[in-house]
Amino acid sequence: MNLRKYGKKLGYEVSALGLGCMRLPRKTDAEGKMIVDREKAYELIRYAAQNGINYFDTAYGYHNQTSEEVLGEALEGGLREKVKIATKQPFNVMTTQGDIRRNLENTLKKLRTDYIDVYLIHNIQAPFWDEIKRRKVIEEYEKFRAEGLIRGIAFSYHGEFPCFKDVLSFYDWDMAQIQQNLVDIDHEATEEAIRMAGEKGTAMVIMEPLRGGGLALPPAPVKKIYDEVAPGRSGVEWAFRHLLNYPEVSTILSGMTTMEQLKENIAIFSKPDAVAGCLSAAEKQALLRAKTTYESMTAVPCTGCEYCLPCPQGVSIPGVFSGYNEGFMFENFAQPQRSYMFMTRRGADASKCVECGACEAKCPQQIAIVAELKKAHAKLSGWVE
Ligand code: SF4
Numbered sequence: 001m002n003l004r005k006y007g008k009k010l011g012y013e014v015s016a017l018g019l020g021c022m023r024l025p026r027k028t029d030a031e032g033k034m035i036v037d038r039e040k041a042y043e044l045i046r047y048a049a050q051n052g053i054n055y056f057d058t059a060y061g062y063h064n065q066t067s068e069e070v071l072g073e074a075l076e077g078g079l080r081e082k083v084k085i086a087t088k089q090p091f092n093v094m095t096t097q098g099d100i101r102r103n104l105e106n107t108l109k110k111l112r113t114d115y116i117d118v119y120l121i122h123n124i125q126a127p128f129w130d131e132i133k134r135r136k137v138i139e140e141y142e143k144f145r146a147e148g149l150i151r152g153i154a155f156s157y158h159g160e161f162p163c164f165k166d167v168l169s170f171y172d173w174d175m176a177q178i179q180q181n182l183v184d185i186d187h188e189a190t191e192e193a194i195r196m197a198g199e200k201g202t203a204m205v206i207m208e209p210l211r212g213g214g215l216a217l218p219p220a221p222v223k224k225i226y227d228e229v230a231p232g233r234s235g236v237e238w239a240f241r242h243l244l245n246y247p248e249v250s251t252i253l254s255g256m257t258t259m260e261q262l263k264e265n266i267a268i269f270s271k272p273d274a275v276a277g278c279l280s281a282a283e284k285q286a287l288l289r290a291k292t293t294y295e296s297m298t299a300v301p302c303t304g305c306e307y308c309l310p311c312p313q314g315v316s317i318p319g320v321f322s323g324y325n326e327g328f329m330f331e332n333f334a335q336p337q338r339s340y341m342f343m344t345r346r347g348a349d350a351s352k353c354v355e356c357g358a359c360e361a362k363c364p365q366q367i368a369i370v371a372e373l374k375k376a377h378a379k380l381s382g383w384v385e
């Protein structure tokens, strides 16, 4: 397993591959609910820790608040001391300073540890950033650090670059965790975010490197491009090498569910040439062509500009189209349908549209939004869990 530096502040050396504990193996319980399959999860986590992975990422909310507990149980008995644990507290459970502390104490108990190597504010979003500052969350985290309960202070982020820049510049973070992958390089926090974090000495951790698994199995036109340069190399390896190429990236998190995935990924990240600067000019060109090909496979030319918002009914128009397009791009609607289920629970799905037409007049792409929303709803509905 190749090791990489973790920014310039904490002095950690971490495995280039980190285990994300949000997609642990699951099973159905006696009441028909999906729960973590603990025996399989223990096996997976322990194998990872014994075979070179020394970075584990979890969060307060993953797997209905059981992920931290499963990780803690799996690492008990000698493995915990050998690895770094990063976990996150979401802002929506930080009602008071007392809550922030109680949540951390609860997390420490679940993880069966006295300290957390990196503690994140989970999923900072532009609408809440001012409130996070006003509520003095970072100051609270600093108290935890002074008490030895946490070692690094960090944040995870899923939004656009301007707010990322604002958050990154505001504080001397130990780490920033962003979604990045081949097809999101112009979206989300972007390549510029990786460069900025590197300049600041902030460790950069990448999540969703395979875009929810979508990049693992390239469609025929993308596979053809890949095979011209490196015949037989898997889509998974292409996606990982794209990110490994950035020297600023410390760890790439992958939510592995099976031993097969875990072993395949460990092998990729252990290759001597799977290091920063690993891409040749021909490989970079192939990745650019692959990205353009993926983009050409979308159903709606939505750029995510958000000019159509706000919708008076609360429909997340670009969010709906993003999932719809993702299904076409990766020829797989499972992940978009699952995300759409959460959107529906928030009341932001396409079924809330009353066809007022206000959004269509504002769309620079002149998308027939009402009609496309109906098609997207039909394709994305139906996920149950
Ligand atoms: S047409 Fe539908 S999606 Fe567009 S603004 Fe009106 S209610 Fe919202």
Ligand code: SF4
Pocket (backbone or CB within 6 Å): 301, 302, 303, 304, 305, 306, 307, 308, 309, 317, 318, 321, 362, 363, 364, 365, 366, 367, 369
């Ligand atoms: S205005 Fe059009 S292109 Fe922009 S997010 Fe809305 S639907 Fe997409």
